[in-house]
Amino acid sequence: xxxxxxxxxxxxxxxxxxxxxDAKLMRELGLDLVRMGEFAWARFEPRKGEFDFKWxxxxxxxxxxxxxxxxxxxxxxxxxAWIIEExxxxxxxxxxGVTLGFGGRHHACQSNAVYRGHAARxxxxxxxxxxxxxxxxxWQIDNELGNSHGxxxxxxxxxxxxxxxxxxxxxxxxxxxxxxxxxxxSQTYDAFHQIPAPKITxxxxxxxxxxxxxxxxxxxxxxxxxxxxxxxxxxxxxQFITHNCMGFxxxxxxxxxxxxLDFVSHDQYNLVFWDETLTCPPGSDSVARTSxxxxxxxxxxxxxxxIMEQQAGPTGxxxxxxxxxxxxxxxxxxxxxxRGADTVVFFRWRTCAFGTEQYWHGVxxxxxxxxxxxxxxxxAVAELRPLMAHFCGTKTQSSVGIVYSYDQNxxxxxxxxxxxxxxxxxxxxxxxxxxxxxxxxxxxxxxADFSSYKLIVAPLQYLMTPELxxxxxxxxxxxGHIILTMRTGVKNGNNVCMSHRELPGSLGDLLKIExxxxxxxxxxDVKIGLPDGSTASAGKWCDIITLKGAKALARxxxxxxxxxACATSNAFGGGAAYYIGCEPDK
Ligand code: GLA
Ligand code: ZN
Numbered sequence: 001x002x003x004x005x006x007x008x009x010x011x012x013x014x015x016x017x018x019x020x021x022d023a024k025l026m027r028e029l030g031l032d033l034v035r036m037g038e039f040a041w042a043r044f045e046p047r048k049g050e051f052d053f054k055w056x057x058x059x060x061x062x063x064x065x066x067x068x069x070x071x072x073x074x075x076x077x078x079x080x081a082w083i084i085e086e087x088x089x090x091x092x093x094x095x096x097g098v099t100l101g102f103g104g105r106h107h108a109c110q111s112n113a114v115y116r117g118h119a120a121r122x123x124x125x126x127x128x129x130x131x132x133x134x135x136x137x138x139w140q141i142d143n144e145l146g147n148s149h150g151x152x153x154x155x156x157x158x159x160x161x162x163x164x165x166x167x168x169x170x171x172x173x174x175x176x177x178x179x180x181x182x183x184x185x186s187q188t189y190d191a192f193h194q195i196p197a198p199k200i201t202x203x204x205x206x207x208x209x210x211x212x213x214x215x216x217x218x219x220x221x222x223x224x225x226x227x228x229x230x231x232x233x234x235x236x237x238x239q240f241i242t243h244n245c246m247g248f249x250x251x252x253x254x255x256x257x258x259x260x261l262d263f264v265s266h267d268q269y270n271l272v273f274w275d276e277t278l279t280c281p282p283g284s285d286s287v288a289r290t291s292x293x294x295x296x297x298x299x300x301x302x303x304x305x306x307i308m309e310q311q312a313g314p315t316g317x318x319x320x321x322x323x324x325x326x327x328x329x330x331x332x333x334x335x336x337x338x339r340g341a342d343t344v345v346f347f348r349w350r351t352c353a354f355g356t357e358q359y360w361h362g363v364x365x366x367x368x369x370x371x372x373x374x375x376x377x378x379x380a381v382a383e384l385r386p387l388m389a390h391f392c393g394t395k396t397q398s399s400v401g402i403v404y405s406y407d408q409n410x411x412x413x414x415x416x417x418x419x420x421x422x423x424x425x426x427x428x429x430x431x432x433x434x435x436x437x438x439x440x441x442x443x444x445x446x447x448a449d450f451s452s453y454k455l456i457v458a459p460l461q462y463l464m465t466p467e468l469x470x471x472x473x474x475x476x477x478x479x480g481h482i483i484l485t486m487r488t489g490v491k492n493g494n495n496v497c498m499s500h501r502e503l504p505g506s507l508g509d510l511l512k513i514e515x516x517x518x519x520x521x522x523x524x525d526v527k528i529g530l531p532d533g534s535t536a537s538a539g540k541w542c543d544i545i546t547l548k549g550a551k552a553l554a555r556x557x558x559x560x561x562x563x564x565a566c567a568t569s570n571a572f573g574g575g576a577a578y579y580i581g582c583e584p585d586k
Contacts, residue, residue, distance in 0.1 A: 003342045003392045004069070005381045006033030007349040007363060008309055011059040012040050014350070018368070019062050022349065027066040029363070029374060030381035034063055035308060035345055038073020038143045039105065041122060042080035051125045057133075064135040071242075071308075071345075072136055074126065074228055076119045077143040078105045083118055090115035092153035095199050099155075104356070106148040110224040111161040123231050131236035138240035140308060141228045144267060145221050145243065146251025152217040154197035163192040165216045179494045180208035207414050211495040214410040221252040222259075229260050244308040245300065247293035248424045250413070253406040255445045258300040265308035266297040267347070270332050271321045281429040283586065290332055292431045294339035296404060299443035304340045304395055309347035313361025313373055320359055329373060330380035337388045340395050344388075346377065398440040401453040402427055403461075405446045411463050411495055417487065418520055418540040426459040426485070426583070433586070450475045461488040463495065469506050476510060477573025484511065485580045486518075486541050503543075510577045512549035512570040518542060518581075519559065527557035528566055528584060536585050538566060543581030550579070 007026060011019055026034070037044070037056060045051055060070045084091065084102045091099050092109045100107060108115045130136045152158070170176040173189055182188045187206060189195055198205045198213050229241055240262040245254050247266060258264040270286045280289055297305050312329060315321045324332075336344050348362035363374055409423040416422065427443075434441045442453075446468060450456050456475065461468070461484055469489075476482055489505035491497050498505055503515040518541065519526075525537040535557065542556065545565040552565035568579045 003388045004033035005031050006345040007031055008345055008347045009034040009036050009349045012043050013352050019059055023063045023066040023068060025370060026068055029378045032067055033069050033345060035071040035073060035140060037075060038140060039075050039078045041075040041078050045122055053129045060135050070136045071138045071140055072130060073140040074123050074142055079108050079118060087114045093155035095151045095154055097199055109153040109155050109157060110220055111158045116227060120227060120231060123228050127232045127235035136239060138242065139232050141225050141241060141243050143244060144246055145225060146249055147246060149251055154199055159197040161220060162197055162216050163195050166195060166212060167192050180206055181496055208495045210414045211411055218253045222256045225257060226260060242306060245297060247296055250409055254300045263305055264297060264300045265306040267309035268293060268307050269311045269315055271324060272315050281425060281432050284432050288432055288435050290335050291339060291435050292428050294336060295441055296443040298340040298395060304342045304393060306343040307336050307341045308345050310344050312346040312363045316359035317356055329376050333380050334384060337384050337391060342392050396440045398442040399454040400434055400439060400441045401444040401450060401456050402430055402441055403446055403456060403458040404443040408460055408462050412460060421540050423460055430457050430459060450480060455481045457483045459485045463491050463493055464489040464505055465493050473510050476575040476577050479574035481576050483578045486543050486582060510572055511579045513568050513579055514546040514548050515543045516546055517544040526559045528554050529557040530554050538582035538584055540583045545581050
């Protein structure tokens with residue numbers, strides 16, 4: 001695997017006469033890669049089946065003359081107006097049943113066979129045209145799959161695909177009724193074709209339906225990407241394939257999406273214009289938020305990755321975020337390299353003068369004249385290039401793993417319990433502790449092998465399966481240490497509460513505790529006392545723990561459960577299992 005520094009470049013936004021200047025400025029900065037083309041469908045195929053690659057060929061050539069290689073994006077995120085005019089049935093439908101219009105991007109339904117046909121025609125033509133171009137080293141499929149998809153498309157085609165997906169999973173409608181508990185509110189189905197996509201209803205949907213919908217949508221996106229992978233692998237087997245993921249974005253399971261990619265890429269926006277404090281723990285700054293996003297990305301394939309878009313200036317559409325302070329671009333780039341990025345591509349080369357992203361600033365300002373950011377990145381690239389070459393292909397060794405599960409996140413998004421309880425926020429909170437203490441951490445899939453970690457932190461293991469229980473138990477008995485938290489072992493895999501024994505279900509044997517009572521904290525915190533006499537506080541939730549052999553590590557000091565245990569430990573086999581029954585402060 002090789003490593004690069006690059007920029008996201010849009011030659012179609014600037015006159016042809018400027019391209020050479022750009023290529024030269026890139027070389028002078030120290031860049032040797034561009035990603036191009038990922039929104040240029042209208043230029044590549046101005047009319048159905050009529051392809052124009054000449055303009056892109058000459059951009060690729062000009063750049064190559066300055067030593068800059070190309071990654072091409074398949075522009076399927078932006079079907080042009082003529083496609084929508086000809087086949088309006090590909091437009092997506094939202095959860096109110098309203099068809100969304102042309103004018104942004106991602107305005108197509110991913111299950112729609114007609115849209116898939118358009119995409120296949122374009123991607124085949126692109127792969128055929130570029131398969132032997134020595135300057136084109138790889139492909140990015142689409143762009144940020146799942147972004148701008150809201151609750152995802154709920155058109156007739158998607159609803160039908162959902163029903164087919166359910167038929168494969170449950171086999172018979174009787175089984176589905178049983179698993180989902182459709183006896184509630186007379187929701188019993190006679191046949192799969194009666195099952196709706198979760199459009200808005202007068203009251204909330206069945207949580208089991210909602211969870212399967214999220215799983216289905218993720219599978220659909222993975223399948224959509226796979227069609228393009230199949231085409232490119234067949235025609236251009238020597239060029240790599242990646243996709244630009246978005247850290248903790250949750251529309252698609254990135255472990256699944258990454259499976260058939262050569263490596264995953266990440267789009268890193270460290271200071272954004274929206275309010276990140278909604279999910280990020282108090283006290284986390286842009287450095288902490290960057291490190292958590294990089295660690296999670298490395299976990300998608302458990303290997304080095306690329307940054308396909310690294311913030312290179314102030315971000316903004318209608319409103320703007322902070323301008324990166326002197327030194328910040330260098331800092332974020334260094335962080336990426338240190339945490340496993342083999343390539344960093346800056347978004348974008350030059351700030352665009354028109355369109356939605358006029359204020360999403362690039363390395364160069366609108367004027368195209370190199371300024372402070374250009375100079376800073378030039379220094380940073382020169383300084384980091386030898387380090388990146390040294391680290392290329394390697395990854396950090398961590399003895400701590402934090403479990404990141406899409407299923408848990410989806411289930412807790414459907415029923416967050418406390419209005420501010422957020423699964424990702426919990427993960428970040430635990431991560432922040434290790435970050436502040438300079439302890440390297442991996443994020444691991446629940447399907448990963450835990451055995452190389454001394455400590456596994458697994459917050460909110462809300463959905464529990466017998467397999468996961470056995471896995472956790474085996475890990476601890478062989479010497480592992482695990483931290484489990486509140487709302488563990490509550491539901492089965494189909495999002496139905498388990499009722500065969502007290503919480504936390506069968507894990508009670510490992511933890512040696514039982515939870516007979518709990519309290520959702522609305523607008524108040526509960527004091528906690530620690531053995532050394534110090535105090536802390538718990539927010540959002542309190543499990544009132546009955547000790548069944550475990551040791552209390554901390555106890556509540558207020559509320560009607562004053563004196564009861566709120567955190568416990570239990571030695572088990574060669575290891576130990578810890579339980580934290582609340583959301584403690586730092
Ligand atoms: C995302 C996209 C880019 C661009 C930037 C800025 O990361 O991948 O195309 O839209 O955000 O908004
Ligand atoms: Zn659809």
